[in-house]
Amino acid sequence: MSRLLDDKQLKAYKKFVPGHTGAEIAKMVYENWGIQLTVQKVHALNIRNNIKSGLYQKYFGKADPRRSSSHHDLHKRMAIGTVKRNETRSKDRPNRAPIVVVKQAEKKWKPNHRRVWEEAYGPIPKGYKTVFLDGNSLNFSITNLALVTDAEFLVMNDKHLISSDKRVTRSGIALARLLSKTYQVKRKKGSN
Incomplete structure (x- = not known):
């Protein structure tokens, strides 16, 4: 596989990366050199070349140069049992639901x-x-929660069986269990 960037471009790239998101980096590469990169390719390029952006993302303790030091110490001051709404939404996944x-x-x-x-x-x-x-x-009532296997969850997402109506979602779970079991039986027959 050919390299995406030559040595001169890679040197300029390494200087630009700190403090910028993957989308910002991809935009800079396209504007400067006309090379179109996805955010995933930017991250892969960073990993391959051992380049760190320094952004505070999902791991505590990695400093974001654009945030104050008091922001980074916040997680240390929170007591065990503290509840917070995790609203980390990236530009890549804007429709992601908030998780508490x-x-x-x-x-x-x-x-x-x-x-x-x-x-x-x-x-x-x-x-x-x-x-x-x-x-x-954001509705944590025990009556609003159900336990499903990973396979059933995949079927539910694939067949759009999750609804805003609890009864419809419960029916979707039953259907997903049936379809999941059917897929398992077909796989066993195919391997024989």
Whole structure:
């Protein structure tokens, strides 16, 4: 595979990256050199060349040069059990629903809907997810949560079986279980 940038371009690229998002970097590369990159290619390029942007994203403690130092110390001052709304929305995924998280320990957060389910029914087994029956990720009522397997969740998303009506979503879960089981049986027959 040929290189995306020559040595001179890579040197200028490395100087530009700190403090800029993937979308900003892709725009700069297109404007300067006419090379069109996706955000994923920008991230891959950064990883391949060991370039760090320094942005404060999803890991605590990595400093964002555009934010004050008090912002970075905020997570350290929060007590265990603190609930906060995690509104990290990127330009790549603007429709992503907000998730409320609860601090479990130092640098360890858990989604609140998982905590509510585990308090009521015990730990969530590996390979299972909790879904919101009414589609509202801010409604943590135990009657609004259901447990599905990863395979069932994939079928529900693929077939658009998640609705704002709880009864419709429950029916979608039943249909997803049936379809998932059907897919498993077909796969077993195909491997024989």
